[in-house]
Amino acid sequence: MKNINLENGSKIAVIGGGPAGSFFSIFAYDLADRMGLDISIDIYEAKNFEKKGPTGCNHCGGIVSESLVQMLSAEGIVIPSHVIRRGIESYTLHLEQGTTVIDTPFHEQRIASMFRGSGPLGSTDTSLKSFDAYLLELCKKKGATIYYEKVTDIENEPDGITIVTSNSKTKYDLVVGAVGLNPKTLNLFQKIIPGFKPPTTTKTYICEFDLGFEAVNKHFGNSMHVFLLNLPNIKFGALIPKGNYVTLVLLGSEINREIVDSFVNSQTVRACFPEGVEPKNINSCQCFPSINIKNAENPYSDRVVLIGDSSSSKLYKNGIGAAYITGKAAATTVIFDGIAKEDFKKSFQPVCSKLDADNAIGKMIFLVTTIIQKSKFLKKGLFRMVVFEQSKEGSQRKMSSVLWDTFTGSASYQSILLRTLNPTVLVTLIWNIVISVFKPIKQKK
Ligand SMILES: Cc1cc2nc3c(=O)[nH]c(=O)nc-3n(C[C@H](O)[C@H](O)[C@H](O)COP(=O)(O)OP(=O)(O)OC[C@H]3O[C@@H](n4cnc5c(N)ncnc54)[C@H](O)[C@@H]3O)c2cc1C
Incomplete structure (x- = not known):
């Protein structure tokens, strides 16, 4: 068994400055500090989260679950109020048969909605702050250097891994892949990790409707609107209020324009909007992003590990929570165990396997939900x-x-x-x- 460890002066590259890359960096710095280990982390991020629209956004419903809010605050990561667009205190269940408001089980306002970038395309609201930018700022405070550059190649060397961008070529002791579901970047990892199989994905849909604060307050309030409608391919449809906006999220299998139209044109969905406002006619920022529906295989080797969506996530829900779990597990492994393939197999793989096992149960639950729908x-x-x-x-x-x-x-x-x-x-x-x-x-x- 190889023995490769981080030492004083070791250099780490994190590719991807979404939640997984940021959580890894925050915990790696904290744990290294506790062990008296002097490491440096460079984060490479292709997007600028200060920009509005798709170029600054890691497409997502923007719900942070109550369990994650609690876990993060226990770690000293308290999501600031200027990042939270709305506290969700109930959900409204819509069926063809009727609608009911269901308060959170213990009447506490514990889940948050936020934007991953700094707001939808076309928005002029400067108060919209990005969750991902907030996490990257924390990394910077811990000591990380952020390079807003796209990684174009990764090369394996006998004593390290070289990261290539259009401006630089730098060798690192460890490379952490937190690249989400970007197929081109995942291909780069396939080149250097024997047996690595990227996650299986399917298409979803997100749309941000700008209705104005008053209308959002009146028609959606502090409630997440969830739809259990008998429509093909859709496993989960929700309207989530966020300041002036309402975010529509459709999850299921291979969501396309036709499926979206069947949802927004349904009487149940149209009834949620102000009278005379047709959701299909609202000029909105929208996209069809991929989601992880089957976790990656062998997401690590000597000196390299993949985390977050690039390795294991939670089926359809709380992907940010899974990024926290895998980011922290990878940080713990590299600081306490080592950076050889065997170290990841021993300490990181069990965490991914646990997520896999839970997702198998999740699949069953969504099957039953579909039957009920x-x-x-x-x-x-x-x-x-x-x-x-x-x-x-x-x-x-x-x-x-x-x-x-x-x-x-x-x-x-x-x-x-x-x-x-x-x-x-x-x-x-x-x-x-x-x-x-x-x-x-x-x-x-
Ligand atoms: C429709 C939809 C709704 C969702 N809703 C929710 C929700 O409400 N709550 C929730 O918790 N999760 C939700 N998720 C899941 C969540 O978005 C992901 O699980 C989460 O973003 C994963 O974080 P990550 O850091 O692994 O990847 P990402 O957030 O995708 O970050 C990857 C980063 O890597 C960067 N990158 C990629 N390639 C390169 C490169 N070559 N060079 C430099 N940088 C690169 C990208 O620019 C990106 O910033 C949703 C997902 C979808 C599709």
């Missing part, structure tokens, strides 16, 4: 159950809390499954399905 009776029963739960204490709103965690990614899929399989929850759900066949649902106004 397609069945009028199952949907009515589920709806009836959550409407009824709103009159109960927080701890008794079991299905509401299961749905909250499914929609926000605040808990592991394993925890969601175990809570759903609770006999009381199952029996109550079945009873509600049976009764809803005969009785209409009373809705909360």
Whole structure:
């Protein structure tokens, strides 16, 4: 087994200054400091997060789950109020059969919505601050140097790895790939990591509707609007309020223009917008970004490791949380164990395997959600159950809390499954399905 370790003066290159690259850098500096190890980190980032629109944005719904907000603040990373666009305190569930507002299980305002860049294309609002820029700023404070350059090549050398940009060629002791799902950059890693297979992806959709603060407040409030509609390919559709904007996120398989149109033209979605405003007619910033639906294989070798979306993420939800988990695990490995392939296999791989195992459960949960989406009776029963739960204490709103965690990614899929399989929850759900066949649902106004 090879023994390769970081030493005083070791140089690390992090390719990608999204959340994974930033979390790695923050934790690597903190842990090295604790060990009395003097390292330096250069972060290469192709985008400028101060720019508006796609060139400054790592396309995302912008929800930070409550569990992540708590974990980050325990690490001393407190997301500042100027980055948070809105605190989400409830979700509004929309079905063809009706709409209900479901408060967070314990009436606390604990998830945040924010922009990854500094706002949608065309926006002139200078108060919009980027989450990714905030994290990069923290890295800079810890000592990292940020190069706003695209890495164009990576070369393996006997005693290091060379990073090539249009301006420079620099050798490093360790290279950390936090390049998201960028196919060209992932190909560069395939060249230097034997057996590396990039993640499998599918197309999603994001759109930012500029409605103005008043209209957003009136029609969407501090609520994430989630849609369980019987439409093909869509596993999750949500409208998320953010200051003057409402972000539409569609997740599923190979979302295209036709699927988007079927969603925005549906009566249930149009009813959420101010009277006379047709979502399809609003001039908006939109894109079809990829999402990780199957994690990478062998994302490491001697002196190189991939983290975040480039290796393992959480299926459909809380990708920023997964970037935190894998970024921290890689930092812990390189500081305490070493930077050889065997070190990553021993200490980093188990973390990725745990995410993989949880995603397998997640796939099952989304399969069941799809079945519910397609069945009028199952949907009515589920709806009836959550409407009824709103009159109960927080701890008794079991299905509401299961749905909250499914929609926000605040808990592991394993925890969601175990809570759903609770006999009381199952029996109550079945009873509600049976009764809803005969009785209409009373809705909360
Ligand atoms: C539609 C959609 C909605 C989502 N909603 C949410 C949500 O609400 N909450 C949540 O937690 N997650 C969400 N996610 C997932 C989340 O966006 C990702 O999991 C997260 O961004 C992963 O972080 P990362 O740092 O690994 O990659 P990224 O954020 O993609 O960052 C990678 C960085 O690497 C840079 N890079 C790539 N190649 C190079 C190169 N050659 N040289 C220099 N730099 C390079 C890129 O410019 C980029 O900044 C969503 C994803 C999608 C597609």
